[in-house]
Amino acid sequence: MPSIHSPLRMPRNMLASAIIAFTLAGCVSVGTQTRTGSHDYKSRVAVHKDGGLQISASALSSDESLAVYGVPLANKRIQPVWIEVENHDDATYWLMFPGLDPNFFPASEAADAFTSEPRSSELEQRFQKLAFRNPTPPGTTSGGFVLTNLDEGVKMIQADLVAHNQHKSFSFVTHVPGFRADYSSRRSFIRQGYAENEIRDYTHDSAFRAALESLPCCVTNKKGSRNGDPLNLVVVGGLNDAFPALIRRGWRPTEKTWSGSVTRIMKSALSGERYPYAPVSPLYLYGRGQDLALQKSRDNIHQRNHLRLWRSPMRYRGKPVWVGQISRDIGSRLTIHSPYLTTHKIDPDVDEARAALIEDLAYSQNLARIELAKGVGHADKVKPRRNLTTDPYYTDGYRAVLIFDAHPRSLAEIKFLSWERSDGKLVEQPPPVKQ
Amino acid sequence: MGKKRWEACRTASSCEAMMKQSFYSLQQALQCPLYSWRILILFLLSLALASCATWQPPGSAGDDSILRQRAVTASVGGVRVNAAVLSTADSQRILGANVNKTGVQPVWIEVDNSTQKPLWLLRSGTDPDYFSPLEVAWSFHSLLPSGANARIDDHFNALGFHNPIRPGAKQTGIIFTNPHHQTRLLNIDLVGHGVVIPFTLFPSVPDDATDETGVNIAKLFADTPAVDYRLSGKFRAALEKMPCCATDADGAETGDPFNMVLVGEFADIGAALVRRSFRKVREDADDSQHVFGRPPDVVVRKEAQGGAPADWMRMWIAPLSYQGQPVFLVQAGRAAKGRFALPNDDDPALHPNVDEVRNYLIQDLLYSGGLAKLGFVSGVGRTASGEPRSTLGGANYYTDGIRAVLFFETRPLALSDVKILDWEPLLKRSETRAIMESKTRKLH
Numbered sequence: 089m090p091s092i093h094s095p096l097r098m099p100r101n102m103l104a105s106a107i108i109a110f111t112l113a114g115c116v117s118v119g120t121q122t123r124t125g126s127h128d129y130k131s132r133v134a135v136h137k138d139g140g141l142q143i144s145a146s147a148l149s150s151d152e153s154l155a156v157y158g159v160p161l162a163n164k165r166i167q168p169v170w171i172e173v174e175n176h177d178d179a180t181y182w183l184m185f186p187g188l189d190p191n192f193f194p195a196s197e198a199a200d201a202f203t204s205e206p207r208s209s210e211l212e213q214r215f216q217k218l219a220f221r222n223p224t225p226p227g228t229t230s231g232g233f234v235l236t237n238l239d240e241g242v243k244m245i246q247a248d249l250v251a252h253n254q255h256k257s258f259s260f261v262t263h264v265p266g267f268r269a270d271y272s273s274r275r276s277f278i279r280q281g282y283a284e285n286e287i288r289d290y291t292h293d294s295a296f297r298a299a300l301e302s303l304p305c306c307v308t309n310k311k312g313s314r315n316g317d318p319l320n321l322v323v324v325g326g327l328n329d330a331f332p333a334l335i336r337r338g339w340r341p342t343e344k345t346w347s348g349s350v351t352r353i354m355k356s357a358l359s360g361e362r363y364p365y366a367p368v369s370p371l372y373l374y375g376r377g378q379d380l381a382l383q384k385s386r387d388n389i390h391q392r393n394h395l396r397l398w399r400s401p402m403r404y405r406g407k408p409v410w411v412g413q414i415s416r417d418i419g420s421r422l423t424i425h426s427p428y429l430t431t432h433k434i435d436p437d438v439d440e441a442r443a444a445l446i447e448d449l450a451y452s453q454n455l456a457r458i459e460l461a462k463g464v465g466h467a468d469k470v471k472p473r474r475n476l477t478t479d480p481y482y483t484d485g486y487r488a489v490l491i492f493d494a495h496p497r498s499l500a501e502i503k504f505l506s507w508e509r510s511d512g513k514l515v516e517q518p519p520p521v522k523q
Numbered sequence: 524m525g526k527k528r529w530e531a532c533r534t535a536s537s538c539e540a541m542m543k544q545s546f547y548s549l550q551q552a553l554q555c556p557l558y559s560w561r562i563l564i565l566f567l568l569s570l571a572l573a574s575c576a577t578w579q580p581p582g583s584a585g586d587d588s589i590l591r592q593r594a595v596t597a598s599v600g601g602v603r604v605n606a607a608v609l610s611t612a613d614s615q616r617i618l619g620a621n622v623n624k625t626g627v628q629p630v631w632i633e634v635d636n637s638t639q640k641p642l643w644l645l646r647s648g649t650d651p652d653y654f655s656p657l658e659v660a661w662s663f664h665s666l667l668p669s670g671a672n673a674r675i676d677d678h679f680n681a682l683g684f685h686n687p688i689r690p691g692a693k694q695t696g697i698i699f700t701n702p703h704h705q706t707r708l709l710n711i712d713l714v715g716h717g718v719v720i721p722f723t724l725f726p727s728v729p730d731d732a733t734d735e736t737g738v739n740i741a742k743l744f745a746d747t748p749a750v751d752y753r754l755s756g757k758f759r760a761a762l763e764k765m766p767c768c769a770t771d772a773d774g775a776e777t778g779d780p781f782n783m784v785l786v787g788e789f790a791d792i793g794a795a796l797v798r799r800s801f802r803k804v805r806e807d808a809d810d811s812q813h814v815f816g817r818p819p820d821v822v823v824r825k826e827a828q829g830g831a832p833a834d835w836m837r838m839w840i841a842p843l844s845y846q847g848q849p850v851f852l853v854q855a856g857r858a859a860k861g862r863f864a865l866p867n868d869d870d871p872a873l874h875p876n877v878d879e880v881r882n883y884l885i886q887d888l889l890y891s892g893g894l895a896k897l898g899f900v901s902g903v904g905r906t907a908s909g910e911p912r913s914t915l916g917g918a919n920y921y922t923d924g925i926r927a928v929l930f931f932e933t934r935p936l937a938l939s940d941v942k943i944l945d946w947e948p949l950l951k952r953s954e955t956r957a958i959m960e961s962k963t964r965k966l967h
Contacts, residue, residue, distance in 0.1 A: 164863070184886050184938075194883055196876040197861035212876075222882070225957050248938065250889060255939035336890065418658040433661065437680060440655045447647040450714065451798060451892065453937055469677075498892055498935035499645075504716040 128152060128265070129170055136258045140177035143258040146170045147243035148233075149265050156233075157218065159202040159211070166198055167238040167264075169245055172231035173224040179251035182222045187248035189236035190338045195219040198235045224249075239341055240264060246335040255496050257454075259327045259335075281379075282401045289403035296404050297507055300411075300461040300489060307371035307396070307413055309476055316371050316476035317434075318464045318483055320442050323397060323410040325454075325492030330410070333452030333492055339382040342394065371476070373398045373411065380410075384448075392417045393441060404491070414488075415481075416441035436472060438481045442488050449490060450502060456493035457503040460486040578663045578675050581619040587695070589613065590631045595726045602642070604722050605633040608707050609697070610729030618697075619678060620663050623730070627659055628702040630709065630726070633695040634688045640715035641687040648712035648721075650700040651800050656683035659699045688713070703803040705731045708823065710797035719935045723790035723797075740789045740840060740849075743820060749844045758845050759946055762928060763902040765841065765852055769812040771915055778812045778915045779873055780903045780922055782881045783853035785838065786845050787893075787931030789821075795893030795931055801825045801836070811915055812854065814839055819854075825887070833857075834880055855881045859918070872918040875911060878925070885927050889941060896930035898944030 133146040147169050150162030161168065169188060175181055185192045199215040220232030245260040290296035300322055306315040323330050370377030378396035385392045397412035416435040435441055449455045464485045467473040472480035590613065594605040609629040614622050622629060630649070636642050646653045660679035664672045684696030711722040752758035762784055769778030785792050801823040810818040820840050824833035837854040844850055857880045858864065859872045874880065888894050905924030906912050913919050928946075 182886075184889060185883060186887050186890055190887075190890075193862075194857075194876075194879050196874060196879055197857070197863065200860045200874075201863040221957070221960070223957060228958050228960075230957060230960070250938055250941060252943040253939060253941070255937070416655055416658065418655070418661045435655050435657045435661075436676070437655065437657050440657070440683075443686065444646070444653075444655070447643075447645040448651070450645055451647060451651075451890075453890070496937040496939050498719075498937045498940070499712065499714055500717065500719040500935045501937075502714065504643075504714075509716075 132262060132265075133170065133172075134260045134262055136260065138256050138258065140175065141181065141249060141256055141258075142174040142176070143247050143249070144170075144172040144174075144231075145245045145247060145258075145260045145262065147236075147239070147245065147262050147264050150238075158214070161198065161235070162238055164198070164201045165238040166193055166201070167236050167243070168218075168233040169236050169243070170231070170233055171220050171245075171247060172229065173247075173249065174229045175224045175226055177251075178226050179254055180223045180225045181249040181251045181254075181256070183220060183224070183230075183234075184248040184250055185220075185234050187246050187332075187336055188234050190336065191237055193235040193237075195235065237340070242341050244331060244335050244341060246332045248332075248336070257328070257332050257494060257496070259332050261327065261331075281399060286401045287403060288401065289406060291405055293507065296402075297459075297461050299402060300487065301463040303400075303411060303463050303487075304373065305463065305465045306473075307373050307476075310370075310372055310377075312372065312375070314476060315473075317413045317415060318438055318467075318473075318481065318487075319373065319411055319413055320438060320464050320483065320487045321395060321397075321412040321414045321445070322461065322487055322489040323412065323492070324404045324407050324489065326408040329407075329454050329492035329494045330490075333449055333454040334382060337384070337448050337452050339384050339395075342381045342383045371396055371413065374400070378412070393444065395445065407491075414438075414441050414445050416444065434475070434479045434481065436469075436479070436481045438483050439486075442486075446488055446490065450499060453496040453498075454492045454494065455490060455502055456495075456497060457489075457491035457506075459489040459491070459505060459507045461489050461507070463487055578671065579615075579619050580674065580678065581616055587617070587631065593727070593729075594631070594633070595724045597722050597724055599722065600720050601636070601638040602713060602720050603635040603637070604711055604713075604724065605635075606709055606711070606724050606726050607631045608703075608726050608728050613729070618682065619675075622659055622699070623702075625659070625662055626702065627654055628700050628707070628728070629697045630700055630707065631695070631697050632684055632711065633693065634711075634713065635693045636688040636690060638715070638718075639690050640718060641689050642713045642715045642718075642720070643686045644684060644688065644694075644698075645712040645714060646684070646698055648710055648794075648798050649698055651798070652701055654699040656680045656697075656699065701802060702728075704728060704805060706803065708793045708797055708801075708803045710794040712794070712798075721794050721933060721935075723793040740820060743840045744844075744849050747840060747842045749842050751844045751847060753846055755944070758843075759898070759900050759928075761843055762850075762900045762926070765902055766814055767902060767904050768914070769814045769854065771811060772813050772818075774813070776915055777913070779837075779854045779856055780877060780912075780914075780920070780926075781814070781852045781854055782877055782903055782922065782926050783836070783855045783884070784841075784900075784926055784928040785851040785853055785931065786928065787848055788933070789849060789851075791893055791931040791933050792851070795888055795891035796823050796836075798891045798893070799825065799887050804833075808916070809835070809837055812837060814852065815842065820851075834884060836884070855884050872916060873914055873920055875918070875920045877920045877922050881925075881927055885929065888929060889938060892935045892937075893931045893933075894929055894941055895932040895936055896942045896944055898928045898930075898946040899925050900928055900946060902926050 129146040129148045129152050133144045135142060135144045147167060148156065150160070153161040153168050156168065171183060173181065173183060195215040195218070196212055199212040203211055218233050220234050221230060224230040241264060243262050243264050245262060247258040249256045249258070290299060303319060306318050308315055376398070379399050380397045381394065382397070383392050383394040393414065393416045395412055395414040397410040400409045400411045402409040415438055418433050418435050446458055462485055464483055464487055466485035467482045469482045472482045474480050590607040590609070591605065594607040596603065596605045607630070609617065609623070609631060611621050611623045614620065614629060618629065632644070634642070634644060656679040657676055660675045663675055682697050684698050685694065688694040705728055707726050707728055709724045709726055711724065713720040713722070750761070752761055765781060768780045770776060771778060803821065804824040805822040809822045812819060817839070819837040821838045822835060824835045834855070834857045838851045841850045841852045856877055857874045859874045861874070885897065901924055903922055903924045903926055906921040911919035911921045
């Protein structure tokens with residue numbers, strides 16, 4: 089994919105990164121990795137059942153993948169995921185690899201990464217033998233690996249199984265040992281974090297909308313003394329509906345900033361290569377840093393969309409409600425407001441990033457409803473607000489409310505802006521007669 | 524209005540003034556011990572990096588008459604769409620900068636909504652990796668702050684496409700996309716409450732040699748003496764009799780296998796491909812493959828991130844149709860080494876495992892919302908174990924001999940809508956293998 093950067097700007101960015109990398113050399117250290125046995129991943133297998141289908145899944149650490157495949161897959165940023173499908177249903181099912189990772193690695197391509205000419209048929213055969221093989225007919229069990237892009241710390245696994253006129257979806261959030269992990273993401277899924285009396289389940293739209301509109305406008309710094317990026321996103325759903333949608337569209341967990349990731353961010357900036365696992369710094373809501381940070385990398389580190397989510401004490405018709413922030417990185421810039429001297433330049437039109445996410449997730453098969461709620465507060469282009477790294481932004485003041493459902497649905501089945509319609513803001517009417 | 528040049532550093536003296544201002548700020552900032560070292564480094568960087576990026580405000584940004592003249596147009600269900608790809612000269616004239624040179628292809632789109640519903644244009648359907656207007660504008664910013672940057676932003680933002688398109692209204696704007704070549708495969712998905720109106724248009728890319736893909740496809744389909752099959756069984760038998768493989772231009776040597784068949788209107792197939800990030804990119808090696816006396820009619824590639832070699836689909840319109848719908852004979856393949864090819868490795872040799880590419884492309888297209896039915900037929904011919912078949916350029920490949928048949932529809936489809944046809948032989952063969960493997964696993 090071509091770079092958007094002008095020939096003039098690219099060398100300047102590289103020079104900037106080189107100088108910063110040089111400045112920081114010696115200050116950074118890479119986190120230690122613990123060694124794990126080759127079959128420990130089987131002890132971490134998570135199991136889900138739906139009717140006659142049972143799916144088991146586990147993501148391998150770098151040591152485990154080296155032990156299983158005999159080559160250091162993690163060095164090429166490849167991570168095997170073990171999947172076992174036990175089919176007691178009456179239909180033949182296919183596991184969809186692009187559902188696990190839209191940019192997954194076919195076994196033969198991954199084998200090529202470790203082969204110089206002439207091609208090693210032994211290596212490729214080994215990779216093929218280990219690969220998950222479709223289909224899984226009734227009464228059988230299939231097991232094997234799908235090679236995904238490397239995620240460290242936490243791995244979101246989405247298994248879409250398709251049969252004739254049928255689709256079953258299984259979602260897992262697992263941890264990957266051996267890395268300097270950020271476990272808060274995983275905890276946010278498995279632990280409520282709120283006392284029962286703090287949780288409120290909204291069944292009426294008007295009350296839910298009012299609750300969303302009374303949320304703070306923005307994230308803050310750790311002390312809560314300064315406002316940062318606008319809270320322009322609400323995700324309604326959880327492991328079975330919202331997160332499968334995000335994974336299918338290439339959204340992946342990221343890590344908090346730590347010194348090892350700075351080394352890699354510098355390397356990526358210098359080489360111009362895509363670094364799909366770049367860190368984001370913590371922002372604060374409910375007195376804590378984000379529960380989950382996701383990103384969708386595009387061409388290279390300069391081009392990413394990232395979002396942060398906090399699990400709220402709200403429910404909407406029993407579904408979890410996540411509140412968050414979405415922005416589009418359009419480049420890197422120098423700053424004195426970060427100890428690393430660089431930060432991502434965000435697109436000041438934050439509503440564009442919000443719209444881009446809605447449009448992207450419209451293709452996810454699980455987006456059921458799109459609503460808009462106030463609460464961010466209007467910020468004018470000529471008098472923009474600034475986030476914590478002094479990037480200017482402006483907005484119409486709305487937050488997108490995305491409601492997900494586990495039942496797959498096509499583009500035509502998505503419901504649009506019923507709240508706006510009830511306000512009379514979105515009028516559907518016969519168009520004027522044209523002369 | 525005459526052209527007025529806006530530059531971050533218009534003259535040597537203004538550059539000098541900015542440097543002086545920076546130096547003054549530095550003296551002030553260094554008084555603060557907390558930030559002094561960071562500011563010092565930033566100042567040195569600023570000096571090292573200061574340069575004079577230029578952007579020229581266009582004099583005729585609002586004049587889209589040239590685009591209208593060559594725009595392609597289509598009308599469906601009360602909505603009319605016009606679209607044109609901007610040339611380098613258009614970009615310079617309208618945007619004030621040659622954005623095409625930075626790997627961005629601006630596409631001008633006009634939507635005239637005569638329906639009763641507000642509509643949204645889903646830019647992710649036009650290009651899943653599109654660029655925002657301010658993202659493109661930022662690449663023309665100067666490093667040192669100036670009012671010119673804000674003017675560049677305003678200009679690009681005003682020209683971007685903005686939703687929604689209200690009932691009875693017309694909306695015009697530019698979407699900044701990744702480039703297609705020769706003729707753009709342009710998908711425009713318009714959605715409203717309970718409705719999707721998809722368009723596939725074929726605007727030419729002005730700075731490339733034109734090939735008029737859409738026109739050619741329609742003409743080829745009209746000109747090709749096609750036998751129309753109404754019954755599924757007879758259609759399947761006809762597909763099995765199609766040639767196994769392409770040849771070279773002389774018909775002397777055998778080329779890559781035809782391991783896929785796509786059935787449907789090209790607009791529906793194109794929409795499904797674009798939604799999954801396929802782009803129309805043709806390379807020299809594609810034209811060495813021939814069938815029906817010609818090279819491929821259309822070639823699309825799904826390029827990996829960072830510009831790494833891509834999966835390809837070379838498509839020929841076949842001399843048969845199914846229930847009046849066109850049929851495309853397709854080579855699905857991937858270059859050896861794939862994403863792990865070295866940057867200077869320009870050998871596009873076919874990867875020997877062609878079945879793997881075929882199977883994964885099917886899976887990918889299942890997520891396109893356009894795939895309605897899936898079946899498998901024979902016709903490629905199975906290669907014997909340890910005896911790969913050779914193709915043009917000396918590459919070898921092996922295959923189970925199956926071609927996948929994919930049927931596309933206009934109506935938006937969910938994963939659970941896909942029908943799997945009970946055609947032989949891949950299903951039975953792979954089911955038998957899976958049952959055997961499962962039994963073996965249980966024994967161990």
